[in-house]
Amino acid sequence: MAYIGNFPxxxxxxxxxxxxxxxGSTTSFTLDFSVANENxxxxxxxxxxxxxxxxxxxxxxxxxxxxxxxxxxxDTMYAVFQGKAVQTVTPASNSxxxxxxxxxxxxxxxxxxxxIANQSAYRNLIINGDMSxxxxxxxxxxxxxxxxxxxxxxxxxxTNLGAFTASQSTDVPTGQGFANSYKIDxxxxxxxxxxxxxxLIQIRLEGQNIQHLKKGTSSAESLxxxxxxxxxxxGTYIAELFDRDNTRTISKAYTIDSANTWEKKxxxxxxxxxxxxxxxxxxxxDVHFWFGAGSDYTSGTLSTVWTxxxxxxxxxxxxxLADDTANELYITGIQLEVGTSASDxxxxxxxxxxxxxxxxxxxLGVGNAQCVWLTGYASGSDWMVANYNFPTIMxxxxxxxxxxxxxxxxxxxxxxxxxxxxxATTFGFLSSGAGQQYAYNPSDGGVQFxxxx
Amino acid sequence: xxxxxxxxYVYGEWTETYKVTHNNNKVWFVPxxxxxxxxxxILEWVAEGNTITDNGGGE
Numbered sequence: 001m002a003y004i005g006n007f008p009x010x011x012x013x014x015x016x017x018x019x020x021x022x023x024g025s026t027t028s029f030t031l032d033f034s035v036a037n038e039n040x041x042x043x044x045x046x047x048x049x050x051x052x053x054x055x056x057x058x059x060x061x062x063x064x065x066x067x068x069x070x071x072x073x074x075d076t077m078y079a080v081f082q083g084k085a086v087q088t089v090t091p092a093s094n095s096x097x098x099x100x101x102x103x104x105x106x107x108x109x110x111x112x113x114x115x116i117a118n119q120s121a122y123r124n125l126i127i128n129g130d131m132s133x134x135x136x137x138x139x140x141x142x143x144x145x146x147x148x149x150x151x152x153x154x155x156x157x158x159t160n161l162g163a164f165t166a167s168q169s170t171d172v173p174t175g176q177g178f179a180n181s182y183k184i185d186x187x188x189x190x191x192x193x194x195x196x197x198x199x200l201i202q203i204r205l206e207g208q209n210i211q212h213l214k215k216g217t218s219s220a221e222s223l224x225x226x227x228x229x230x231x232x233x234x235g236t237y238i239a240e241l242f243d244r245d246n247t248r249t250i251s252k253a254y255t256i257d258s259a260n261t262w263e264k265k266x267x268x269x270x271x272x273x274x275x276x277x278x279x280x281x282x283x284x285x286d287v288h289f290w291f292g293a294g295s296d297y298t299s300g301t302l303s304t305v306w307t308x309x310x311x312x313x314x315x316x317x318x319x320x321l322a323d324d325t326a327n328e329l330y331i332t333g334i335q336l337e338v339g340t341s342a343s344d345x346x347x348x349x350x351x352x353x354x355x356x357x358x359x360x361x362x363x364l365g366v367g368n369a370q371c372v373w374l375t376g377y378a379s380g381s382d383w384m385v386a387n388y389n390f391p392t393i394m395x396x397x398x399x400x401x402x403x404x405x406x407x408x409x410x411x412x413x414x415x416x417x418x419x420x421x422x423x424a425t426t427f428g429f430l431s432s433g434a435g436q437q438y439a440y441n442p443s444d445g446g447v448q449f450x451x452x453x
Numbered sequence: 454x455x456x457x458x459x460x461x462y463v464y465g466e467w468t469e470t471y472k473v474t475h476n477n478n479k480v481w482f483v484p485x486x487x488x489x490x491x492x493x494x495i496l497e498w499v500a501e502g503n504t505i506t507d508n509g510g511g512e
Contacts, residue, residue: 398484399484416463420486
């Protein structure tokens with residue numbers, strides 16, 4: 001049927017009839033359909049059509065029919081709807097398709113705050129969350145009790161819970177763009193942890209980099225942690241945020257549901273209105289991935305809201321990755337971002353990712369495919385001094401150590417002193433005679449600079 | 454595990470650096486800076502009753 005105007009909200013339907021039951025006193029009746037006015041319906045009393053209009057037999061508006069006089073209880077009364085008021089029609093669920101929306105018609109004001117995941121650059125507060133940077137090496141035997149710095153920015157802490165190796169793996173979730181994951185492999189089982197035992201990956205965040213979280217204020221931001229994980233050992237594990245400046249924690253449990261299957265986990269932590277974070281270059285907030293612990297951490301009630309740290313409430317219900325040497329676990333794509341939803345993992349160019357890691361640890365040498373030559377001049381049995389500028393500003397004055405086999409020319413060998421700033425270092429070698437001096441590592445080492453949190 | 458800690462002097466002037474030798478003979482040069490984690494380890498080592506070697510620049 002051809003027509004002019006907007007497409008109707010509903011298809012055309014047959015006229016509708018409504019019968020009323022007058023009682024001799026009622027003058028107001030409720031209509032089955034809303035009408036614009038009394039002309040949209042024909043009203044009959046005892047089969048005699050009534051005249052519509054104000055001061056006439058009846059008026060109507062919306063779903064209210066008003067008679068000028070109350071029909072008698074023995075009268076018959078019915079209405080035939082000739083028209084119906086234009087309704088506000090709510091489309092059926094899942095009925096509006098993309099094609100029904102005009103291009104570029106959706107404005108930002110129509111989108112609820114927080115409904116769209118954060119897409120800003122550097123939204124991921126975790127550096128090296130894709131586990132691609134491994135300056136210290138690719139495989140580590142974890143110390144039985146203490147911290148081992150493994151892949152860049154990853155600090156693995158074990159406290160007498162079995163024994164593990166950590167390594168950079170190429171086992172990754174299919175189709176997600178990752179090249180590496182962090183693998184934990186149990187090498188000595190401990191099925192009955194002592195009360196103080198534990199094992200976790202710790203990622204420390206620098207205070208001045210997370211001031212925008214507004215922690216400790218009424219505007220504190222929620223945080224969402226997302227990551228991919230896979231293990232043969234299914235069960236419950238804990239991802240915790242730890243406020244180092246105020247000793248406050250929040251723990252969230254997640255479950256590895258299927259053995260040997262990559263699963264993406266998303267966890268949201270509400271903002272903490274208590275405890276501001278120091279605005280400096282020290283560690284203020286930790287992300288902890290716990291994989292087993294003794295009763296000192298598990299005997300209470302899991303603290304799923306921010307609270308002052310109580311050890312017994314941190315890891316309640318956690319599984320034990322150490323209970324079998326067959327156990328292994330992989331994790332990658334770790335992203336912590338402001339908001340209540342997880343965006344896609346933020347992949348950074350390699351050089352950017354590396355540079356961010358090098359703020360905390362930098363390996364000048366074969367660890368980064370460089371041949372190290374340090375040269376200088378000495379006038380006699382004196383100090384040869386060489387300077388080196390770091391590729392990025394380091395977090396603080398770094399420690400340094402020589403690694404590998406070096407060759408020396410005209411000096412006593414090995415670094416005799418160093419002096420540091422966050423942007424450069426000075427090496428000193430004690431010369432054995434006048435002239436050009438050098439220290440050289442061609443193949444198996446270099447100098448490591450450590451400014452880790 | 455730290456074995457020895459020695460203040461490093463050059464031309465009689467302290468470089469504000471420590472030479473730290475660990476039990477496995479690994480040597481680190483550590484700045485006198487409380488933000489540095491190795492310096493924090495030195496402080497803990499001293500708190501345990503150990504002493505930093507200070508030759509006063511007589512290298």
